[in-house]
Amino acid sequence: MKAIEGDIRRYAWTHGQAFWRMVMPVPALLEDARGAAADGQLGLLRHSARNLGTACAVTLAFVERDARPAPSPRAQAAWALAQIEGHELAADCESLIRGDASMGAGELLAACVALSERIDLVVGRTPHPMSPEGYFPSLGLLREWLKLAEAVGETGFLPKEWTGAL
């Protein structure tokens, strides 16, 4: 038997948030980045890279720093970078958040893929919700995180309007 360290309510909230952060937006951002690189849409690629850097930094803040709560989306990049200062992936996240005009499309896409794969190693690889084979498994896993959160007295991390918890 292996103990979950720390308070289970905080664990359920931070790891549930991290799952929600990774499994839903990151595949979509990578999909956007790949499509943009293939079609020469540098603006979309930069936008996707910046948001992917933010999503990864916030994920690390939740899982590696136990940070709670998170600020509004517009403040999350700076908040997360402050939270993960010193982490081995912090510089990679910051690079994508800041942007780098000298990077070509191929290089930027490669940086996005590399960071997301390293984050996967931290939080665990999850089913791809935007693929036919991953859609239902990802929803199933999301439901399990929600049930854990509710079981330990947390309010969950989905919008209240979706869960009927108004």
Add this chain to the structure above:
Amino acid sequence: MTQPVTDDRAARLQARLLDYHEQDMAAVLDLVDYLREDGDTVIAGGSLSIDQGNRESDLDMVLVGPTTKTSAVPLEHWVGTLRVDAWTRNTGDVDALFLQAEEALASDGPLLNAFGNAVQEQQLKLLHRIAFGVLIEGPPIRPATQRGPSELARDLLTREYAERARESAMVAGLALVAGRDMTAATIARVAVEEALHSVLHGRGAPFSGDKWLSEQLVGTGDLVALHEEVAVLPARGEPLAPFTERALAIAAGLLGIDLAPAALGPDLAWAYDGLALMPLGGRKILASRPHGTAWELDADEAAAWTALSASAEDGRFDHPQADAAQAALCVKLYEQGVLKLAWKCGVPLDSLTDPATAGSLR
């Protein structure tokens, strides 16, 4: 009313489906046929329908009819490599949505008050898909509003993004003064992008999401250059404050309104929930009960919070316009996610001017 396919957008959409996925609209219609009722309206929306998107983009199909049941979430399908998200909507719900939009635009309150929760936000996205989408089959959507869907949608976008830019500029401006440089720079960049959206849609451009801003700016000339100025933050180690100052100036110039904290402050309140300042052996602990988190404040911060919370009613206090220490604490607590902005009014469309013509964005 929704634009019927009298232009060649449907043909261009069809060509891209064939090019990217070797599928055509007939295959898509077959795919969603099980969701359809007799005589309903079928609209193709999303980035591909407005000449944006790429080979990875999905296709949004909106099915609207008087006996159609409104779906809570989009239903995901695949035809070959093409992902198709299908939304079903009852005609009555679509009418109500556009009426809500018209009422929100007529109100002096912030738009967020009208579209403030996740369901309403999702509805808002759907409104854009209906207004800017390509009519594939069935009668055009004709809501019982004074103005047509695309006109309403464009005004909503113009005002919504102006209000977002106002909020971003306010936070960035306060963070700049408080020496929170990374917060200020990252949010000031967002303020410019939000202001660009406002101008772009005020000029009549359709919408399919934030991510297409850069591609939609191509060909605008004046706006592209401004976006390029702030697309990338200074490299690590370089000062961020000049970038922030320039970005805030660009955002204000784009909208034609004063976005300085001194100008915006009177319209702003801050809201909080479950915060309590507790003495603990000579220390001052600000505890957040909902989040099981606490911060230790120094003496000045504790004094600032004591004053702010003493002026609060129902967890809300006016922005401390004349007190820099209190304003700085507001930014720090906003950064931590325990203080939120609560605007007392919206940004009137009539106050916005196009930077190129100085005419109204309305």
